[in-house]
Amino acid sequence: MLRQCTRPIPRWRTVSNVLYARCRTTAPCQPISPVSARTGWVGCLYSTAAASQSQPTTDGHIEILGRLHPTDSATNVSPTIVSKTTRRLHLQRNHPINILxxxxxxxxxDYAVMDSMDPVVTVHQNFDxxxxxxxxxxxxxxxxxxxxxxxxxxxxTSAHQSDVLKTRKADGYLLTADVYRRDEIxxxxxxVFHQMEGIRTFDKKKIEEEAKVDSETSAIQGAVLSESNPIQPAHTTREAQLVDLHLRHSLEGMVRDLFREEKDLQIRWIEAYFPFTSPSWEMEVFYRGNWLELLGCGVMQQEILDxxxxxxxxxxxxxxxxxxxxxxxxxxxxxxxxxSTDDRFISQFSSGQIVKFQxxxxxxxxxxxxSFWCSETFHDNDFAEVVRDVAGDLAENVELIDQFQHPKTKRTSRCFxxxxxxMDRTFTNEEVDRIQDQVRQVTKERLGVELR
Structure with a gap:
């Protein structure tokens, strides 16, 4: 799930977000949009009391989509985030996410579509x-x-991969879901953002037949393999080449269909690394004068299939x-x-149509x-959570503009x-001051910092 280089996480990325995340900046590859990609419209202002409820509830449980889950010292889900679990934008007809x-x-x-999975998963499902x-x-x-x-x-979405494969109900699957990651503002x-994952498997005994593509219509010359992007020991060279070619042929076809208005779309493949595929690739397209990163992919680790x-x-x-x-x-x-639930946004889009937002x-x-003094354990994402809980989507951007370490006390100061x-009205300075006062108070109480 591909995003900015401050997140060294190899998983499908989305803005947050393509099937894996990587930490790599490539000079010719620009952000995927003029301002890039991932946010939501709550339109509410959380009180200090509400914001403080991001800790475990008093009865030791938290309710998500009607189910109670026990909380403990690891719980860091706030009411702000829980409120998003009911929205499921990918299922709302005429919404841009659903149209795409x-x-x-x-x-x-011919792929089995799965798009209503529970967002609460085990650590084993998500990582192990x-x-x-x-x-x-x-x-x-x-x-x-x-x-x-x-x-x-x-x-x-990969958190559901193993469970889906266990069903053996189809050769191909498309999984779409809302996914959650603590992040900058x-x-x-x-x-919260939305990912789509595709899976295609083949019978090893019928690989020559099932994974065959029409080489005459494919612009791909086959797998380019190297020591840094190797074939798995469990696979023969022929198996890896067939699957890799089928993968890239399928995805090029999908992307050309997706960008069907671009008649001469240029596509390139970049070698990548993900823990659950090998060999692995990222696809970029040349769009509006820039190379844009679209997705991550690869031959599935045989251990996961086994x-x-x-x-x-x-x-x-x-x-x-x-x-x-x-x-x-x-x-x-x-x-x-x-x-946004503002009709001025929603009314602009219709199912099946790609229109430009006005x-x-x-x-x-x-x-x-x-600005405040903070400990060595302080993390910028913790502060971002405070701002989200207090200001909701009124916070457009949070930027670290200064930090320094005191030469004598060695304490660290940060200024954000x-x-x-x-998005729908002008705020007065007095209104913003009240929000800012709440941000300061909750930051001090929740993060244990010393305000300056």
Whole structure:
């Protein structure tokens, strides 16, 4: 799930977001949209009391989609995030996320569609089943929303991969879901976004027949393998080449269909690394003068197939972030808009049509700074959670503008600038001051910092 280089997490990325995340900046590859990709529209202001409820509830449980889950010292899911679990934008007809989802599904007509999975999954489903190491940074509480020690809000659609494969109900699957990650605040990142994952498996005994593609119509010259992007020991060279070619042929066809208005779309493949595929690739397309990163993919690790009761099969998988692509295709400049219930946004879109978003009037922004002394364990994402809980989607951007260490005490000071902007009205400075006062109070109480 591909995003910015501050997140060294190899999983499908989306803005958050393509099937895997990587930490890599490539000079010729620009952000996928003028302002990039991921946000939501709550339109409410949380009181200090409400914001403080991000800790475990008093009865030791938290309710998510009508189910009670026990909480413990690991719980870091806030009411702000829980409230998003009911929205499921990918199932709302005429919503840009749903329009994009349906266009991709129309290309893979024979694939089983799964789009209503529970967002609460086990740590095993989210990490262990996908071969994430115990010390992988993606497991950190600063990146992942923990319902409790053993349960999380899924950080990617891949959390359902093993369970889906165990059903053996189809050769191909398309999984679409809302996924959750603690993240920074700006117009291209949001703690909830939507991913689509595709899986295709083949009978090993029939690989020559099932994975065959029409080489005369394919622009791909076959797998380019190397020591850094190797064939798995469990696969023969021929098996890996057939699956890899089928994968890239299928995805090129899907992307050309997705961007069907672009008659001469250029596509390139970049070697990548993900813990659950090998060899692995990322796809980029040349769109509006820039190379844009679309998705991650690869030949599935045979261990995952074996453990899901598919030792007789071999397969590939891909993942992409729907917001990332929708922001480009629909010209949506701010990820918060995807969550808007304002009719001026929703009414612009119709099922099956790709139209360019017509912006509302741009209301003025108002920024406020906050500085404090913090401990070595402080993480910027913890502060972002405070701002989200207090200000909701009124916070357009949070930026670290200064930090320094005191030469004598060795204490660290950070200064953040919060940019407040409503999408539907102008806020007065007095209103923003009240929000800022709440941010300061909750930051002090929850994070244990010393305000300056």
């Amino acid at each position: 989802k349906r266009r991709i599904e129309s290309h893979f007509r 089943s996908l071969l994430f190491t115990p010390d992988h940074p993606g497991r950190a509480a600063t990146d992942t929303y923990y319902v409790n020690t053993n349960t999380v809000l899924r950080t990617h 700006d117009v291209s990142h949001y703690p 453990k899901s009761g598919n030792s007789d099969r071999i397969g590939w998988a891909f993942g992409l972030g729907l917001e990332r692509i929708a922001m480009v295709m629909f010209d949506i400049p701010d990820i918060r808009l995807f969550w 912006p509302f009037s741009k209301y003025p922004a108002c920024y406020k700074d906050i 600038r919060i940019n407040y902007r409503s």
